[in-house]
Amino acid sequence: xxxxxxxxxxxxxxxxxxxxxxxxxxxxxxxxxxxxxxxxxxxxxxxxxxxxxxxxxxxxxxxxxxxxxxxxxxxxxxxxxxxxxxxxxxxx
Numbered sequence: 728x729x730x731x732x733x734x735x736x737x738x739x740x741x742x743x744x745x746x747x748x749x750x751x752x753x754x755x756x757x758x759x760x761x762x763x764x765x766x767x768x769x770x771x772x773x774x775x776x777x778x779x780x781x782x783x784x785x786x787x788x789x790x791x792x793x794x795x796x797x798x799x800x801x802x803x804x805x806x807x808x809x810x811x812x813x814x815x816x817x818x819x
Contacts, residue, residue, distance in 0.1 A: 732814070735793065735806040741769050742792065743785040749817040752797055752805060759792060768795060 741748065749771075756771040756793040765781040766788050777795070780787040793803045800810050 732809070733806065734799040735803040738806055739789040742788055745785070749819065750813060752813050754813050755797075757797065769782065790792070
């Protein structure tokens with residue numbers, strides 16, 4: 728299996744271009760998507776949703792995602808330091 732390793736800066740570029748992200752980390756599914764009010768971060772496994780910002784606020788979105796934590800680990804560190812098991816990443 729080929730695994731593409733991307734950095735948080737790569738992820739930020741995708742988000743700044745309006746792309747949505749789906750990932751699985753430590754066996755839980757997460758997504759960064761847009762909806763009628765703007766961007767949201769969801770734990771699709773348990774249904775938790777965090778409203779992030781309006782759709783056009785791409786720099787705000789990146790900074791909020793950078794600081795969000797999953798199980799006490801910042802998303803930026805999950806990507807840049809390969810912390811934990813990140814085994815699925817879809818860029819939509």
